[in-house]
Amino acid sequence: MNDLEKTKKAVExxxxxxxxxxxxxxxxxxxxxxxxxxxxxxxSLIDDYQERDGGIFLNQGGSKYFFSTDKKxxxxxxxxxxxxxxxxxxxxxxxxxxxxxxxxxxxLFDIEEVRGVNxxxxxxxxxxxxxxxQVGQKESPGKPGLYGTTKEFLEYFGLQDxxxxxxxxxxxxxxxxxx
Numbered sequence: 001m002n003d004l005e006k007t008k009k010a011v012e013x014x015x016x017x018x019x020x021x022x023x024x025x026x027x028x029x030x031x032x033x034x035x036x037x038x039x040x041x042x043x044s045l046i047d048d049y050q051e052r053d054g055g056i057f058l059n060q061g062g063s064k065y066f067f068s069t070d071k072k073x074x075x076x077x078x079x080x081x082x083x084x085x086x087x088x089x090x091x092x093x094x095x096x097x098x099x100x101x102x103x104x105x106x107x108l109f110d111i112e113e114v115r116g117v118n119x120x121x122x123x124x125x126x127x128x129x130x131x132x133x134q135v136g137q138k139e140s141p142g143k144p145g146l147y148g149t150t151k152e153f154l155e156y157f158g159l160q161d162x163x164x165x166x167x168x169x170x171x172x173x174x175x176x177x178x179x
Contacts, residue, residue: 004041007031011041012058021064096122097131097153102168105135105146123147131156 001009014027028038042058042065049057055073059066069077089097092115099114100106111119126132135148154160 007033007037008041008045011038012045015042015045015058015065016067018066021061021066023063024065027065090122092117092119092122093126093131096126097149100126100132100147101149101153101162101165104148107138107144107146109144111147 010031011027014030015022024035024038024042027033027042028035031038042060046058046060055070055077056067057070059068095115096111096119099111103110103114108120108123111123123132127134130150130152132147132153133150134145136146137143138146149162154162159165
């Protein structure tokens with residue numbers, strides 16, 4: 001395989017893993033190539049995918065290059081898009097889930113005490129996503145609800161059991177600002 005073929009394969013793989021797309025200049029910089037060299041390769045790849053007329057195409061949108069599916073197969077793949085889409089969770093949701101996972105069962109007040117902010121809305125969203133549920137009521141005035149994780153929580157994080165959670169010390173070292 002010559003250098004051009006190797007670079008072409010690398011460019012294709014880079015665009016593939018970029019997900020939402022990547023700029024030509026970023027590819028060039030990462031591969032220590034000129035923008036012109038990468039532009040020629042990208043144009044060639046676009047032509048290759050169009051000639052192949054398969055289920056996916058390489059496209060340019062604005063300044064980014066990305067893969068997309070052929071509109072003709074949309075109805076065929078629609079089921080898989082719904083089933084396999086893993087919704088991302090906000091920082092507040094991740095914090096709240098971590099608190100519940102390690103301290104369950106606990107009340108909304110307990111969660112808010114740890115987080116230091118009102119968490120009612122976050123708890124409501126996590127319930128609607130079926131990642132937590134009310135597992136009982138605390139035997140105290142007002143009988144507040146106790147929350148715990150669900151089997152969907154385990155599935156979302158790829159766990160068989162809560163015992164597979166990393167030690168709490170490791171979780172405390174996570175910088176939620178970077179998530």
